[in-house]
Amino acid sequence: MTAVAEERNVAEARPSSHRLAELIFRFRELGIVLALIIVVGATAIDNHLFLSATSLQNLLSSASIIALLAIGETIVIVTRNVDLSIGSVLGISAYAVGVLYRDHPHISIGLVFLAALGIGVVCGVVNGAVVTLARVPSLVVTLGTLYIIRGIDGAWAGGNQVNSSMLPENFNKIGYGTLAGIPYLGIIAIVAVAIATYAMRSFRTARDLYAIGSDPEAARLAGIPVGWRVFLAFVLSGAIAGLSGAVWLSYYGSVDAIAGVGYEFQVIAAVVVGGVAIFGGSGTVLGAALGALLLNTINSALVVVNVSSFWSSAVAGAMLIGAIAFDRLIAVRVAPSLRSRRRRRG
Amino acid sequence: MAELEDMKPGDEAGSRRPMRESLGLFVRWEALLLVLLGCTILYGASVSPYFLQKSSLFYICLNVGEVAIMALPLTLIVVTGEIDLSVASMLGLCGVAMAELFKHGWGIWPAMIVAVLLGAVLGGFNGFLVTRVGLPSLAVTIGTLTLYRGIAQGILPTDTIGGFPSHLTNIGVLPVPGTRIPYSILFFGALAVVFAVVLHATPLGRRIFAIGAGQEAAFFAGIRVKRIKFWLFVLSGMLSGFAGVLWSLRFASARYDSAIGMELVVVTIVLLGGISIFGGRGTIAGVVIAVAVLGCLQTAMTDDQIPAQDQNIVVGALLIASVILPNAGELYRRARARLRSAEARRHAAAAIQSEGP
Numbered sequence: 134m135t136a137v138a139e140e141r142n143v144a145e146a147r148p149s150s151h152r153l154a155e156l157i158f159r160f161r162e163l164g165i166v167l168a169l170i171i172v173v174g175a176t177a178i179d180n181h182l183f184l185s186a187t188s189l190q191n192l193l194s195s196a197s198i199i200a201l202l203a204i205g206e207t208i209v210i211v212t213r214n215v216d217l218s219i220g221s222v223l224g225i226s227a228y229a230v231g232v233l234y235r236d237h238p239h240i241s242i243g244l245v246f247l248a249a250l251g252i253g254v255v256c257g258v259v260n261g262a263v264v265t266l267a268r269v270p271s272l273v274v275t276l277g278t279l280y281i282i283r284g285i286d287g288a289w290a291g292g293n294q295v296n297s298s299m300l301p302e303n304f305n306k307i308g309y310g311t312l313a314g315i316p317y318l319g320i321i322a323i324v325a326v327a328i329a330t331y332a333m334r335s336f337r338t339a340r341d342l343y344a345i346g347s348d349p350e351a352a353r354l355a356g357i358p359v360g361w362r363v364f365l366a367f368v369l370s371g372a373i374a375g376l377s378g379a380v381w382l383s384y385y386g387s388v389d390a391i392a393g394v395g396y397e398f399q400v401i402a403a404v405v406v407g408g409v410a411i412f413g414g415s416g417t418v419l420g421a422a423l424g425a426l427l428l429n430t431i432n433s434a435l436v437v438v439n440v441s442s443f444w445s446s447a448v449a450g451a452m453l454i455g456a457i458a459f460d461r462l463i464a465v466r467v468a469p470s471l472r473s474r475r476r477r478r479g
Numbered sequence: 480m481a482e483l484e485d486m487k488p489g490d491e492a493g494s495r496r497p498m499r500e501s502l503g504l505f506v507r508w509e510a511l512l513l514v515l516l517g518c519t520i521l522y523g524a525s526v527s528p529y530f531l532q533k534s535s536l537f538y539i540c541l542n543v544g545e546v547a548i549m550a551l552p553l554t555l556i557v558v559t560g561e562i563d564l565s566v567a568s569m570l571g572l573c574g575v576a577m578a579e580l581f582k583h584g585w586g587i588w589p590a591m592i593v594a595v596l597l598g599a600v601l602g603g604f605n606g607f608l609v610t611r612v613g614l615p616s617l618a619v620t621i622g623t624l625t626l627y628r629g630i631a632q633g634i635l636p637t638d639t640i641g642g643f644p645s646h647l648t649n650i651g652v653l654p655v656p657g658t659r660i661p662y663s664i665l666f667f668g669a670l671a672v673v674f675a676v677v678l679h680a681t682p683l684g685r686r687i688f689a690i691g692a693g694q695e696a697a698f699f700a701g702i703r704v705k706r707i708k709f710w711l712f713v714l715s716g717m718l719s720g721f722a723g724v725l726w727s728l729r730f731a732s733a734r735y736d737s738a739i740g741m742e743l744v745v746v747t748i749v750l751l752g753g754i755s756i757f758g759g760r761g762t763i764a765g766v767v768i769a770v771a772v773l774g775c776l777q778t779a780m781t782d783d784q785i786p787a788q789d790q791n792i793v794v795g796a797l798l799i800a801s802v803i804l805p806n807a808g809e810l811y812r813r814a815r816a817r818l819r820s821a822e823a824r825r826h827a828a829a830a831i832q833s834e835g836p
Contacts, residue, residue: 215617263799263803266810267802267806267810268806268810269756269799269802269803269806270756270757270802272562272617273746273750273756273798273799273802274799274802276564276742276743276746276795276798277743277795277796277798277799278795278799279743279795280740280743280791280792280794280795281791281792281795281796281799283788283791284788284789284790284791284792284795285792287786287788287789287791288786288788288789288792390788395625398621398624398625401621402622402625405618411614411615411617411618412615441633441636443632443633443636444629444632444633445629446625446626446628446629446632447625447626447628447629447630447632447633448629449625449626449629450622450623450624450625450626450627450628450629451622451626451629453621453622453625453626454608454619454622454623454626457614457618457619457622458608458612458614461612461613461614462612465613
């Protein structure tokens with residue numbers, strides 16, 4: 134992409150369709166924002182209550198959790214791997230937080246988030262260690278841990294449920310509180326996305342992740358410790374999923390053994406819609422977070438226009454496929470224009 | 480899947496011989512599987528006195544019938560280096576489609592045929608996206624896993640459709656006359672023979688292995704890589720649709736969440752069966768033994784009163800183990816080499832220090 138940006142000035146005599154394709158490719162975030170405006174606008178015309186403050190706050194809050202998870206998933210997918218276990222990590226961490234509060238009602242909130250983080254890190258370490266040490270495709274490993282962690286969660290929780298009456302007020306407030314009209318969850322997500330965007334753009338370690346995703350072999354030859362970086366990506370993804378578990382519980386208020394089932398697919402769809410290449414090597418956290426917001430907005434919009442919410446998973450799947458097909462189409466159209474330009478300059 | 484293979488450092492790629500080859504004929508992967516099968520049967524016999532009785536064969540087979548049928552085409556897909564994670568969702572959607580048609584006055588036979596054809600179309604969509612649009616099968620089938628299940632849920636959100644003719648739903652409670660084998664395993668057996676012959680004794684089978692061993696090389700050798708892959712995805716969809724029909728008849732009802740999460744078991748069977756996740760290697764015989772292992776294991780665990788969700792811990796661990804184990808020999812060698820070089824460095828450092836002053 135940087136090469137494309139540098140050559141932006143030299144590109145005059147290109148067919149307009151190629152220029153359009155490049156524009157779309159470069160301004161993916163802009164495209165998502167446009168799509169968001171269209172969806173919100175169309176839904177608001179149908180039902181003006183969609184733009185009410187409560188509705189928007191709910192929308193932002195529920196999108197925040199997917200957006201948080203999307204940060205971790207982006208970090209992993211950028212390295213040309215995938216983490217399917219995040220929904221299960223979120224579930225077990227949420228239940229652990231619930232049990233902590235049930236058994237020790239006066240525990241400090243910092244300690245609770247530390248526990249959630251710890252559980253996430255442990256899961257991430259397991260995923261990362263198996264993927265990097267045993268050199269096994271992450272798809273298989275995390276498909277396995279998806280069910281293993283969920284199974285442990287199920288064995289632990291059984292049919293039990295922790296509900297909001299067992300949770301202290303200051304914890305629940307994270308889920309529903311607002312600051313100047315913006316829900317706390319939204320603020321958390323925005324801050325997290327901002328930090329992650331900065332880190333992924335500026336930190337050397339983060340740039341290594343992109344290098345690994347573009348070409349693992351070249352990255353290794355360039356002296357990047359590929360194994361450690363991929364391990365780190367999985368640990369970060371696990372840690373974020375663990376923290377998201379605590380946030381999830383504060384928003385939904387009650388937790389049982391099926392918390393977060395199927396979130397991995399929503400999150401992967403959001404990440405890919407947000408322009409993160411499934412082949413690794415490119416994409417931004419900001420795009421992924423916007424993808425999460427778009428997906429959530431569409432799901433809420435469906436309910437408002439009286440389409441059953443049971444279709445939401447079909448929408449996520451269709452958007453995932455649409456996004457990767459779209460990316461592919463753009464890549465195929467952009468490639469010849471890049472090649473011809475290189476010839477002209479050379 | 481092919482792009483994941485790039486994660487291996489190149490200079491070791493040549494020396495990465497899986498254990499099952501380096502240990503030679505004595506300890507083939509299939510032999511290890513037979514030992515595992517024996518252990519599973521012993522476990523089953525130890526938890527339930529009924530496990531070894533003839534009648535339990537029927538239930539062991541019944542539990543894995545549909546999954547086993549879906550494992551066969553997935554085997555071929557994995558051998559070509561691709562993956563299909565959407566099999567369980569296709570099963571669910573085809574079952575729902577059959578039931579909806581039946582509810583709207585179709586005959587049961589036309590409904591069943593349409594369900595199988597729908598499966599072929601769904602698989603064809605996967606195949607089209609993978610081969611013609613050029614998308615990675617992992618991403619495509621994660622997408623269609625969600626999409627197909629979502630469509631099934633949209634069509635049939637909370638209801639259950641039943642009322643199929645009892646002479647057909649009997650396949651879930653009665654074995655094939657004169658035997659103790661359920662119908663689904665009869666179909667699986669017949670299909671397994673066909674798949675084994677095709678994969679191991681025909682030019683098509685050799686082409687499938689060639690694609691998995693090296694896609695580019697296969698292409699330049701004149702093999703129609705895309706066409707073969709496309710039809711394998713169609714086949715996978717068709718047999719998943721067929722499994723959906725069998726599943727709905729067995730439970731005498733169709734729900735949107737039929738066999739949800741079952742892709743775990745199907746993928747586990749294929750990889751436990753010794754099919755390399757990197758493509759190009761494996762046998763149908765291994766997959767058939769893996770089906771037996773999973774069938775015995777699940778029935779034994781159910782006899783042991785282990786709840787279904789806890790069983791997933793074991794199956795998931797088995798999945799991860801079955802991809803780690805083939806690499807175990809190589810991992811061991813690599814660890815030993817690293818230890819040795821570290822020791823050599825220590826010695827060298829000590830030697831320099833003693834010479835120094």
